[in-house]
Amino acid sequence: MPKITFIEHNGTPHTVEIAVGKSVMQAAVDNNVPGIDADCGGECACATCHVYVEPEWLAKTGLPAPGSQEASMLSFAAVTQPDSRLSCQITVTPALDGLVVRMPEGQH
């Protein structure tokens, strides 16, 4: 199974395994990784699973399409950056094995 590393805002890393086809958000929730709230359960309705994708992975995860639901939700998330994504909208593929994402200071 692909491995994903979440780095908390304080620098603590968490590397977890997740099945292909699930979302990056689910990987965090299933393993109780702190810093991903995921209030809406993955419906792209709350912007509380916000992550920053490490630069070398951006080509593979891509960015939200302009005008998409994700882009609109992100425009109201706390402290967004050009590499911001909602992790519920990143589907795990074999190509994402080793993905590293960082967490913002807070989700609210």
Place this chain on the structure above:
Amino acid sequence: MTHDRIIIAGAGHAGGSAAAMLRQLGWKTGITLAGEEPIPPYQRPPLSKAWLTGEADADSLALRPLAFYNDADIELKLRTSVTKIDPAEHRVTFSDGDTMHYAHLIVATGSRARRIPLPGLDLANVLELRTAADADKLKAVLGTGKRLAVVGGGYIGLEAAASARALGAEVTIIELAPRVLARVACEILSNFFQDFHRSQGVTIELNAGVQALEGTNGAVTGVRLADGRVIPCDAALIGVGGVPNEELARDAGIACDGGIVVDLDARTSDPDIFAIGDCTRRPLPFYGRTMRLESVPNALEQAKQAASAICGRPQPAAEVPWFWSDQYELRLQIAGIPFDATEIVVRGDVSAGKFALFHLTADGTVQAVEAVNASTEFMGGRRIIHRRKKLTAAQISDMSVTMQQLAS
């Protein structure tokens, strides 16, 4: 003798989240999570939506995989409820007769479906929708050509109606009030949802009291209305609101007032007993009053409050209450609660099915935003309410001003 275990009474969305949150915040000693249902904590919102239509499986319904509870050393007591609290002894009694001591107790007993005294409630296929078991029963009686009568035009009823239509069933909604969602939404929104459901083939009976459920051979065959008409059906779903499960706390002498009374640490009148989720009456920081909220975001927020207080962390920042409902291709998202609102301003186009309703007080403070297929308005609305920002009707309805600008 001192104790070091946290017991959580109720293994729903709130209880399950509190257990996980306690581990995230570093609680090292025992956690026991007890719930009367036979399965680990799961998400309830999909029960009237993706679970009913078959788009979600059991794995995706679970709040966390079963292995999580073992890995995190959380003792999961399924099919077991807490039946008694002895606050003086810091001890609970479980439904299987066992007793256990706690350092802190979290009451997360949720709410149950309100029961109206109707003849025929005990007939087969008279259903309610609160649990996965309820949803499975409903799913089993739906399908092409089946007839579902929904008593109560609230969120559960409307969502179940939409899902039943997706499965090819014929649906009649029976509502006592002059409009659906009468207790929880404004008239513009009620009318919009009524029109939409009717356009999808749902029959809606308004101002319609129910006299009895009729049946033959022990199974429901129709709903008899106060005016004497009978709505024939193969199943009747009763969804007329929820009642807090506060008896466990009340019997232990904990203050209750239409919900277990808690503060912003989710602490009850007993300093070592917390309560979270649907069963509580809680303060609403932005509105200066208390209320019982039945929603997932509320369950999560209070789980975080209780876990933070128990682990000696700062109180989490106050959140604007929010709610959502999915019906057909409509996503309704509501931020805030329209206390004392005197004006409703429409942003967007109601007839196009993409709009938001801003509820303002007399001085222009935005109290609530109801958004249909308008996530940007919803997110912006949350921020505006959080900042207690005042806006004019002209500003809100001007689509050339972006929500980002309105909220800044």
